[in-house]
Amino acid sequence: MGLVVQKYGGSSVADAEGIKRVAKRIVEAKKNGHQVVVVVSAMGDTTDELIDLAEQVSPMPAGREFDMLLTAGERISMALLAMAIKNLGHEAQSFTGSQAGVITDSVHNKARIIDVTPGRIRTALDEGNIAIVAGFQGVSQDKKDITTLGRGGSDTTAVALAAALDAEVCEIYTDVDGVFTADPRVVKKAKKIDWISFEDMLELAASGSKVLLHRCVEYARRYNIPIHVRSSFSGLQGTWVSNEPKQGDKKVEQAIISGVAHDTSEAKITVVGVPDKPGEAAAIFRTIADAQVNIDMVVQNVSAAATGLTDISFTLPKTEGRKAIDALERNRSGIGFDSLRYDDQIGKISLVGAGMKTNPGVTASFFEALSDAGVNIELISTSEIRISVVTRADDVPEAVRAVHTAFGLDSDSDEAVVYGGTGR
Amino acid sequence: MGLVVQKYGGSSVADAEGIKRVAKRIVEAKKNGHQVVVVVSAMGDTTDELIDLAEQVSPMPAGREFDMLLTAGERISMALLAMAIKNLGHEAQSFTGSQAGVITDSVHNKARIIDVTPGRIRTALDEGNIAIVAGFQGVSQDKKDITTLGRGGSDTTAVALAAALDAEVCEIYTDVDGVFTADPRVVKKAKKIDWISFEDMLELAASGSKVLLHRCVEYARRYNIPIHVRSSFSGLQGTWVSNEPKQGDKKVEQAIISGVAHDTSEAKITVVGVPDKPGEAAAIFRTIADAQVNIDMVVQNVSAAATGLTDISFTLPKTEGRKAIDALERNRSGIGFDSLRYDDQIGKISLVGAGMKTNPGVTASFFEALSDAGVNIELISTSEIRISVVTRADDVPEAVRAVHTAFGLDSDSDEAVVYGGTGR
Numbered sequence: 001m002g003l004v005v006q007k008y009g010g011s012s013v014a015d016a017e018g019i020k021r022v023a024k025r026i027v028e029a030k031k032n033g034h035q036v037v038v039v040v041s042a043m044g045d046t047t048d049e050l051i052d053l054a055e056q057v058s059p060m061p062a063g064r065e066f067d068m069l070l071t072a073g074e075r076i077s078m079a080l081l082a083m084a085i086k087n088l089g090h091e092a093q094s095f096t097g098s099q100a101g102v103i104t105d106s107v108h109n110k111a112r113i114i115d116v117t118p119g120r121i122r123t124a125l126d127e128g129n130i131a132i133v134a135g136f137q138g139v140s141q142d143k144k145d146i147t148t149l150g151r152g153g154s155d156t157t158a159v160a161l162a163a164a165l166d167a168e169v170c171e172i173y174t175d176v177d178g179v180f181t182a183d184p185r186v187v188k189k190a191k192k193i194d195w196i197s198f199e200d201m202l203e204l205a206a207s208g209s210k211v212l213l214h215r216c217v218e219y220a221r222r223y224n225i226p227i228h229v230r231s232s233f234s235g236l237q238g239t240w241v242s243n244e245p246k247q248g249d250k251k252v253e254q255a256i257i258s259g260v261a262h263d264t265s266e267a268k269i270t271v272v273g274v275p276d277k278p279g280e281a282a283a284i285f286r287t288i289a290d291a292q293v294n295i296d297m298v299v300q301n302v303s304a305a306a307t308g309l310t311d312i313s314f315t316l317p318k319t320e321g322r323k324a325i326d327a328l329e330r331n332r333s334g335i336g337f338d339s340l341r342y343d344d345q346i347g348k349i350s351l352v353g354a355g356m357k358t359n360p361g362v363t364a365s366f367f368e369a370l371s372d373a374g375v376n377i378e379l380i381s382t383s384e385i386r387i388s389v390v391t392r393a394d395d396v397p398e399a400v401r402a403v404h405t406a407f408g409l410d411s412d413s414d415e416a417v418v419y420g421g422t423g424r
Numbered sequence: 425m426g427l428v429v430q431k432y433g434g435s436s437v438a439d440a441e442g443i444k445r446v447a448k449r450i451v452e453a454k455k456n457g458h459q460v461v462v463v464v465s466a467m468g469d470t471t472d473e474l475i476d477l478a479e480q481v482s483p484m485p486a487g488r489e490f491d492m493l494l495t496a497g498e499r500i501s502m503a504l505l506a507m508a509i510k511n512l513g514h515e516a517q518s519f520t521g522s523q524a525g526v527i528t529d530s531v532h533n534k535a536r537i538i539d540v541t542p543g544r545i546r547t548a549l550d551e552g553n554i555a556i557v558a559g560f561q562g563v564s565q566d567k568k569d570i571t572t573l574g575r576g577g578s579d580t581t582a583v584a585l586a587a588a589l590d591a592e593v594c595e596i597y598t599d600v601d602g603v604f605t606a607d608p609r610v611v612k613k614a615k616k617i618d619w620i621s622f623e624d625m626l627e628l629a630a631s632g633s634k635v636l637l638h639r640c641v642e643y644a645r646r647y648n649i650p651i652h653v654r655s656s657f658s659g660l661q662g663t664w665v666s667n668e669p670k671q672g673d674k675k676v677e678q679a680i681i682s683g684v685a686h687d688t689s690e691a692k693i694t695v696v697g698v699p700d701k702p703g704e705a706a707a708i709f710r711t712i713a714d715a716q717v718n719i720d721m722v723v724q725n726v727s728a729a730a731t732g733l734t735d736i737s738f739t740l741p742k743t744e745g746r747k748a749i750d751a752l753e754r755n756r757s758g759i760g761f762d763s764l765r766y767d768d769q770i771g772k773i774s775l776v777g778a779g780m781k782t783n784p785g786v787t788a789s790f791f792e793a794l795s796d797a798g799v800n801i802e803l804i805s806t807s808e809i810r811i812s813v814v815t816r817a818d819d820v821p822e823a824v825r826a827v828h829t830a831f832g833l834d835s836d837s838d839e840a841v842v843y844g845g846t847g848r
Contacts (some may be wrong), residue, residue, distance in 0.1 A: 016477060016481050020481055053440060057505075057511065058508060058511040064517065064518075065503045065506040065517075066503070068506075069500060071499065072497075083486060092489075
């Protein structure tokens with residue numbers, strides 16, 4: 001029996017009862033002979049309440065102080081969880097990100113982990129303790145300031161600790177049963193995936209699946225740490241994310257298609273009337289990059305020969321729309337374009353699966369399914385193991401269901417599954 | 425202009441408005457040319473809410489985890505305060521007790537400061553920042569665990585930092601105007617004291633005055649740090665506590681009597697029928713000490729010659745009553761006594777003033793005032809600069825007023841003053 005890292009999100013420890021329930025589950029793992037490291041998020045709405053307080057005292061809270069504030073949330077949940085475990089007769093010690101050796105860069109509010117030195121965690125484990133670690137936080141290497149890892153940061157903390165401690169598995173406990181072939185709120189017949197490769201999971205995460213965030217999966221792939229996503233409310237097996245199915249687990253094999261993801265959080269900007277000459281696209285995307293805006297899909301129309309002008313469209317998070325428009329307008333003369341069109345009523349549907357590399361009919365079937373459902377396609381983008389299209393936002397639910405059915409992903413039962421986020 | 429340490433209690437930063445008000449006051453001090461270090465307590469009821477959560481998950485929260493939990497409170501208030509200051513256009517950085525170099529022993533929940541190494545605070549000040557420090561907390565020297573300093577700990581943090589940084593003054597901001605000649609809730613004519621010596625303040629604190637705690641004054645005396653107790657709600661001068669009045673301040677001189685303190689938080693235990701022979705008192709108080717109970721006054725009755733038995737009475741905090749009674753009962757055969765009497769309806773009235781050393785009539789006037797007020801005295805104890813008596817709890821308000829008037833302490837005006845605690 002080796003070392004297990006377990007991560008519990010805010011919804012799992014939302015109140016005293018939740019904390020006691022989680023404590024029992026942790027003690028079970030310990031009783032089964034594992035060394036147990038637990039990463040915990042802030043309780044329920046704590047983070048939102050702290051953000052609200054910050055906004056009351058300052059319209060633009062400074063990064064360093066904002067991080068100091070937010071990390072109070074995990075401090076509370078981890079101490080309570082350690083108390084609850086000790087109350088069950090087992091030894092537990094809680095550690096802040098800094099105490100756990102989570103070393104980051106100095107980019108407040110979205111720091112990146114650059115090293116993990118879990119000496120104190122190792123000592124605590126060797127002394128028979130269960131180690132409870134605050135998720136989402138670290139300490140900066142240069143200034144020794146408290147940092148936070150941004151959205152989904154607790155999952156990344158868990159995977160990083162699992163890597164540093166050479167854990168058998170990183171268990172991500174959440175309020176759903178695992179990763180599904182589609183969002184069960186949209187597709188009632190979505191099935192839980194038993195096993196999925198890192199690569200497919202990365203594409204799903206990049207395409208709107210919210211169960212695991214991209215950077216967490218990326219980290220796990222780099223260090224080859226198997227992730228087990230499962231419900232903190234049941235004892236069921238969830239979804240394993242790893243390089244290969246567990247040895248001897250014959251039932252589990254790579255599906256041709258892993259799932260259908262969708263995302264309605266993006267908007268589309270079209271730059272109209274761009275001179276069709278070298279360097280134009282570069283000027284546009286340099287402007288966007290300088291404004292610190294991340295873009296997703298890019299499409300350039302075929303140039304109208306008569307005018308020598310073309311249109312360039314790209315998608316980006318709605319939250320960044322204002323910033324991108326402002327940056328382009330400021331640089332209008334430098335770039336040279338007629339006008340900008342902004343459209344936030346779009347949705348993206350993505351089909352993900354390593355099997356499409358060797359199954360040439362996948363793309364055709366995908367477009368046929370959309371066509372049969374009467375869904376119009378506005379943009380297309382593909383990778384080796386993913387096809388994404390942009391449609392009207394209103395068409396997304398129907399499009400997802402149509403594609404899910406067309407690829408034989410529907411489960412036989414159609415019981416509804418409650419689905420939510422994993423907190424941070 | 426030198427360095428000033430300011431401490432704000434929980435009632436001063438109870439909500440966003442309070443934090444913004446305090447931020448303005450801090451910025452004023454900075455604008456006046458001071459280097460400013462601010463020690464802040466947790467907001468309003470935060471600590472009580474955290475304690476409540478802890479009790480929900482565990483009937484006996486462990487010390488280490490309990491400290492980790494409670495320190496989340498100051499983390500929130502200090503980060504918000506730093507944001508509010510930055511929002512006023514001034515630079516501020518917040519520091520945990522650990523980051524500020526507050527090194528303590530390992531006694532969780534009531535750790536003692538053993539060293540202060542404020543290197544990061546000094547650097548922050550030298551870079552032009554206002555430094556905000558979490559009160560009430562430190563880090564243990566041996567295990568590097570988070571500790572808390574117990575009741576009144578934030579005041580102690582402030583004085584300890586003032587000493588380590590060689591501050592001009594430690595300003596303790598609270599919700600009253602300063603230290604009064606008596607509790608203004610009891611004595612409407614109580615006067616604010618302009619200056620009081622460390623010695624007299626120590627006796628007042630030991631006798632029930634709650635504005636400053638004993639250990640904080642003790643620390644300030646040891647390092648000769650002047651304390652200025654004042655209201656965070658007004659710009660008025662408060663009470664200076666120091667070795668000597670400020671130079672040139674001719675108006676302020678040592679009063680014969682500093683004030684009248686009272687305390688109704690104690691109970692009295694009488695051990696009845698103790699053999700009047702050497703070693704008996706020692707056996708009783710060794711039993712009490714082994715139970716970790718602190719006692720206050722002790723009186724042994726004159727022995728009744730006929731029986732060879734005597735009674736021994738002592739006072740102690742009501743909260744420790746059960747523990748003391750249990751310890752004595754367990755050791756009844758070892759000590760040898762007839763019975764125990766427990767009385768929690770007592771009160772203590774103390775007259776404090778260095779002047780009583782050179783004014784022999786003080787004791788007589790004290791007893792006359794009580795006698796004139798019809799107050800019966802049950803126990804008496806004295807130090808060089810204090811006389812204390814125990815009476816019925818019901819008699820305390822009348823007794824305090826009578827003594828206050830008899831020693832000419834009444835102010836001419838009788839406006840009511842709102843009076844409260846200083847938080848922790």
